[in-house]
Amino acid sequence: xxxxxxxxxxxxxQSIDDNFDNIEDNDPLLIDxxxxxxxxxxxxxxxxxxxxxxxxxxxxxxxPLREIRFLEEESDMPIHELMVMYGxxxxxxxxxxxxxxxxxxxxxxxxxxxxxxxKKKLSTSSDGVAEKKSKSTNRQSLVEENAGDxxxxxxxxxxKENEGVxxxxxxxxxxxxxxxxxxxxxxxxxxxxxxxxxxxxxxxxKSVNVGVNFQALVTDGLSTYGDVMPYENxxxxxxxxxxxxxxxxEDYLTKIQQITKALKPKSKVVGIRDNEKALYLLVQCGHDxxxxxxxxxxxxxxLEKSLSVWSEDETLKFEMGLLISGKxxxxxxxxxxxxxxxxxxxxxxxxxxxxxxxxxxxxxVSMRPEMKQWQHWESEEDQDSDFDSSMFPDNSHDDSxxxxxxxxxxxxxxxxxxxxxxxxxxKKATNNACSNINTSTNTN
Amino acid sequence: xxNKRVFYFYxxxxxxxxxxxxxxxxxxxxxxIHSLVLxxxxxxxxxxxxxxxxxxxxxxxxxxxxxxxxxQRVTPQNLTTYSKYLNHxxxxxxxxxxxxLYDFCSMYTGASLDGAMKLNKNCCDIAIxxxxxxxxxxxxxxxxxCYVNDIVIAILELLKYHPRVLYIDIDxxxxxxxxxxxxxxxxxxxxxxxxxxxxxxPGTGDMYEIGADLGRYYSVNVPLxxxxxxxxxxxxxxxxxxxxxxxYQPTAIVLQCGADSLNGDRLGCFNLSTKxxxxxxxxxxxxxxxxxxxxxxxxxxxxxxRCWTYETSLLIDEEISNTIPEHEYRDYFAPDFLLHPExxxxxxxxxxxxxxxxxxxxxxxxxxxxxxxxSVQIQNVPGDALPTEELxxxxxxxxxxxxxxxxxxxxxxxDAPNEFYQDDKDQDFDETR
Numbered sequence: 074x075x076x077x078x079x080x081x082x083x084x085x086x087q088s089i090d091d092n093f094d095n096i097e098d099n100d101p102l103l104i105d106x107x108x109x110x111x112x113x114x115x116x117x118x119x120x121x122x123x124x125x126x127x128x129x130x131x132x133x134x135x136x137p138l139r140e141i142r143f144l145e146e147e148s149d150m151p152i153h154e155l156m157v158m159y160g161x162x163x164x165x166x167x168x169x170x171x172x173x174x175x176x177x178x179x180x181x182x183x184x185x186x187x188x189x190x191x192k193k194k195l196s197t198s199s200d201g202v203a204e205k206k207s208k209s210t211n212r213q214s215l216v217e218e219n220a221g222d223x224x225x226x227x228x229x230x231x232x233k234e235n236e237g238v239x240x241x242x243x244x245x246x247x248x249x250x251x252x253x254x255x256x257x258x259x260x261x262x263x264x265x266x267x268x269x270x271x272x273x274x275x276x277x278x279k280s281v282n283v284g285v286n287f288q289a290l291v292t293d294g295l296s297t298y299g300d301v302m303p304y305e306n307x308x309x310x311x312x313x314x315x316x317x318x319x320x321x322x323e324d325y326l327t328k329i330q331q332i333t334k335a336l337k338p339k340s341k342v343v344g345i346r347d348n349e350k351a352l353y354l355l356v357q358c359g360h361d362x363x364x365x366x367x368x369x370x371x372x373x374x375x376l377e378k379s380l381s382v383w384s385e386d387e388t389l390k391f392e393m394g395l396l397i398s399g400k401x402x403x404x405x406x407x408x409x410x411x412x413x414x415x416x417x418x419x420x421x422x423x424x425x426x427x428x429x430x431x432x433x434x435x436x437x438v439s440m441r442p443e444m445k446q447w448q449h450w451e452s453e454e455d456q457d458s459d460f461d462s463s464m465f466p467d468n469s470h471d472d473s474x475x476x477x478x479x480x481x482x483x484x485x486x487x488x489x490x491x492x493x494x495x496x497x498x499x500k501k502a503t504n505n506a507c508s509n510i511n512t513s514t515n516t517n
Numbered sequence: 518x519x520n521k522r523v524f525y526f527y528x529x530x531x532x533x534x535x536x537x538x539x540x541x542x543x544x545x546x547x548x549x550i551h552s553l554v555l556x557x558x559x560x561x562x563x564x565x566x567x568x569x570x571x572x573x574x575x576x577x578x579x580x581x582x583x584x585x586x587x588x589q590r591v592t593p594q595n596l597t598t599y600s601k602y603l604n605h606x607x608x609x610x611x612x613x614x615x616x617x618l619y620d621f622c623s624m625y626t627g628a629s630l631d632g633a634m635k636l637n638k639n640c641c642d643i644a645i646x647x648x649x650x651x652x653x654x655x656x657x658x659x660x661x662x663c664y665v666n667d668i669v670i671a672i673l674e675l676l677k678y679h680p681r682v683l684y685i686d687i688d689x690x691x692x693x694x695x696x697x698x699x700x701x702x703x704x705x706x707x708x709x710x711x712x713x714x715x716x717x718x719p720g721t722g723d724m725y726e727i728g729a730d731l732g733r734y735y736s737v738n739v740p741l742x743x744x745x746x747x748x749x750x751x752x753x754x755x756x757x758x759x760x761x762x763x764x765y766q767p768t769a770i771v772l773q774c775g776a777d778s779l780n781g782d783r784l785g786c787f788n789l790s791t792k793x794x795x796x797x798x799x800x801x802x803x804x805x806x807x808x809x810x811x812x813x814x815x816x817x818x819x820x821x822x823r824c825w826t827y828e829t830s831l832l833i834d835e836e837i838s839n840t841i842p843e844h845e846y847r848d849y850f851a852p853d854f855l856l857h858p859e860x861x862x863x864x865x866x867x868x869x870x871x872x873x874x875x876x877x878x879x880x881x882x883x884x885x886x887x888x889x890x891x892s893v894q895i896q897n898v899p900g901d902a903l904p905t906e907e908l909x910x911x912x913x914x915x916x917x918x919x920x921x922x923x924x925x926x927x928x929x930x931x932d933a934p935n936e937f938y939q940d941d942k943d944q945d946f947d948e949t950r
Contacts, residue, residue, distance in 0.1 A: 249871075249875055250872070250875035250876065250878075250879055253869065253871060253872040253875060254724070254740075254872070254876075280721075281693075281696065281697055281700055281721060281726055281729075282697060283700060283701065283729060286581070286656060286657055287655065287656055287657075287697050287698075287700075288656070288697065288698055288699070288700060288701050288702075289578075289579045289656070289669050289673060289698035289699060290578075290579075291673070291676060291699065291702045291704055291705070292676070295676075295677060295678055295679075295680065296677045296678075297677070297678075298637070298638070298677075307569035307570070307627075307631075308526075308566045308567060308568050308569040308627075308631050309566065309567040310564070310565070310566055311565040311566060311567050312560065312561060312563075312564065312565035313564050313565075314561050314562055314563060314564060315564070319561075322561055326561075348555075349555060349560060349565070352560070352561060352565075399538040399539075400535065400537070400538040400539070401537065401538055402535050402616065403593045403615070403616045406616075414533075414535070414616045414617065415530060415533035415534070415617065416533070418532075418533045418534065418535045418545060419532070419533045419545075419548070421535075422545050422548070422549075422846070423845065426846075426848040426849065485716045485717075485718065486716045486717070486718055486719065486720035487718075487719075487720075488610055488611040488661075488718070489611050489653070489660075489661035489662055489690070489718045489719070489784065490540070490541065490610055490611045490662075491718075492717070492718055492784045493541050493783060493784055493816075494783065494784075495539070495541075495783065496539065496541075499539070
């Protein structure tokens with residue numbers, strides 16, 4: 074974004090701030106408005122640009138980040154400066170600093186129309202509902218802040234905490250909880266500080282969206298289905314255990330088994346298992362066992378759930394497709410035209426536990442040796458039984474000392490798939506440099 | 518035989534989808550679970566339905582119609598023509614466009630919706646849909662392998678008959694989609710237990726997210742750290758849920774049983790065993806409140822299958838052996854072929870006792886406010902609609918109404934003496950005599 078845009082934004086927000094002042098200016102305890110404002114603008118100017126850059130890199134979190142940046146900025150100030158900036162003195166009520174905070178809030182949230190929950194808590198004037206709340210909660214957080222620690226981290230914590238504190242009055246326990254809660258975050262933060270300006274918790278703090286674009290529409294009160302069911306007869310009862318006794322059913326299943334054995338002497342059946350087709354047949358026959366058995370013996374219904382047998386030709390085509398396209402079943406389907414994608418997927422899960430799969434692996438390695446490692450992981454994937462942590466270092470949690478950079482961490486929060494350890498390992502293994510480029514493009 | 522009426526919803530086709538190469542979400546796990554359920558002999562203990570398939574109209578009860586239309590139209594072939602929408606709807610790496618995407622959504626959403634409807638009609642006490650539970654999907658976008666939020670749609674359906682619905686989420690990830698959908702209402706309380714911090718997906722689920730407006734204090738978040746074991750988990754889970762049940766008194770519960778909180782999950786970082794996970798399900802079942810059980814995450818195929826098969830058996834009160842029976846996917850359970858394999862701890866429990874105690878206390882303090890908040894009372898219950906509906910439903914569903922009726926009533930009198938609709942039931946009981 075261009076510099077002049079920044080300027081206009083600042084102006085804009087200032088005018089809004091002015092409005093805000095007018096609305097709020099009924100506060101008699103306000104001190105030294107002018108000097109404070111100067112102070113404020115300075116901070117703001119310097120901050121805006123860096124924030125912009127940051128925003129461009131991290132489009133998803135603009136609002137909270139912005140806010141935290143302000144707080145972060147302040148943390149580097151000496152305490153007396155900070156106190157002056159917040160107009161703090163022993164006898165001054167904290168209202169002025171609330172106004173400060175509100176202004177900042179105002180600015181950042183007026184910029185984006187997205188309604189952020191946390192914002193709302195600290196409130197803009199348009200968020201009428203939360204206005205009162207925010208005043209008191211901010212005061213609360215200020216009191217906490219004054220109580221000894223000027224670090225913005227604490228103020229952040231308390232502002233997060235204030236909802237609980239305000240109503241729960243459990244400040245003692247809460248602070249203990251906070252220590253525990255933030256422990257890991259602090260630790261990482263101190264390690265990060267030199268190389269990366271953003272504190273750790275800033276990144277993994279995300280707010281809840283509020284607005285018509287986010288919430289479900291919950292109607293008031295209850296309603297009835299009336300005479301006509303909205304979805305009548307669209308499901309199908311396949312089995313009801315309550316009509317016939319258990320003994321009868323077992324007896325029926327045994328008989329069915331005998332019949333199928335007689336029909337297909339080759340198929341081996343071990344023990345009595347529930348046969349969904351047979352049970353469904355029973356339901357279809359109105360739970361008339363004799364009728365179901367009669368129909369079964371006529372072999373009206375093909376009983377075995379098994380896939381219609383794959384021909385050698387089909388299997389070869391399938392393997393070929395797998396070799397070329399990997400597990401892209403849509404592409405494989407173009408090879409094996411006689412089967413649907415669903416059938417391919419179903420077949421795949423049996424095939425990969427068969428002897429053919431082993432042969433296939435060997436063939437594949439000989440054909441494309443460079444793929445060896447990859448394919449190994451690919452095929453292990455579904456069974457990936459006890460892939461041990463030494464082989465797959467656990468990146469997602471030891472990020473402080475890991476090569477994962479901040480952008481990657483953030484991406485992980487955005488995309489569930491980034492937490493996949495196999496994916497991480499594979500990526501690393503293939504090409505480290507390449508993976509860096511990838512992630513940077515992803516996040517942009 | 519179970520004294521609960523359990524309905525099981527399974528679409529035989531739902532397992533035959535594939536998210537694409539190297540994607541950890543594997544719908545085929547559902548086929549494996551179903552096969553295990555069959556081979557353990559659990560199938561004939563439940564009423565089985567091939568569920569209704571959700572229409573675009575149903576999905577639009579929560580989602581934006583533009584988004585649903587996009588899901589309906591996009592295919593791997595025409596992907597390029599939709600390229601400008603992909604980012605907009607967050608479809609891409611996490612949530613790829615795969616063959617049959619819309620059918621997949623329609624199947625799992627329909628199953629959850631069907632379950633909610635059966636609960637509403639009071640046909641069953643427990644509805645099971647392992648294919649559902651995609652709790653990350655948002656109104657306007659896909660997220661975290663989830664496209665359509667079947668849970669939200671099912672809860673909206675339950676809200677037609679139930680003044681207060683409780684949503685419980687034991688997935689390792691925060692149930693952000695459901696929380697967001699009901700963030701402003703007190704008619705749904707969302708309770709999520711999840712890993713939080715260190716950039717863990719999805720980044721929300723902070724303990725200070727408590728809801729807003731009317732819904733203030735009706736979102737409960739219990740952030741946990743990695744490596745939590747059975748004992749620590751139940752130490753948090755049971756008191757919190759007990760408290761929620763006492764204070765909120767929901768008339769229906771939706772339980773998301775994400776199995777990625779199990780030990781050894783490909784994406785998760787908790788150390789729960791199948792037994793510990795199942796314990797939570799049993800705990801909730803024992804409250805005897807109408808319950809919709811859905812699946813969710815779970816990315817180590819065989820563990821998911823073990824977990825949900827075991828939980829199916831818990832829900833119908835059947836004991837099943839620890840040895841995996843002979844079935845077509847048996848090789849996936851090598852080398853031990855056990856239902857409850859030993860827990861291999863790879864991650865130390867980072868949750869100190871003190872932390873857990875304090876987080877429970879924090880939750881208690883927030884829940885205290887629920888009492889003071891106005892809650893929806895049951896005054897809106899439609900006059901006699903429920904009993905007649907119920908009668909119709911029973912007449913439709915039961916082949917032998919006389920026998921069933923007495924059985925049902927008997928069960929109910931034993932099971933649920935404190936149900937809010939006890940009177941309706943009694944009335945019903947009298948009428949049918």
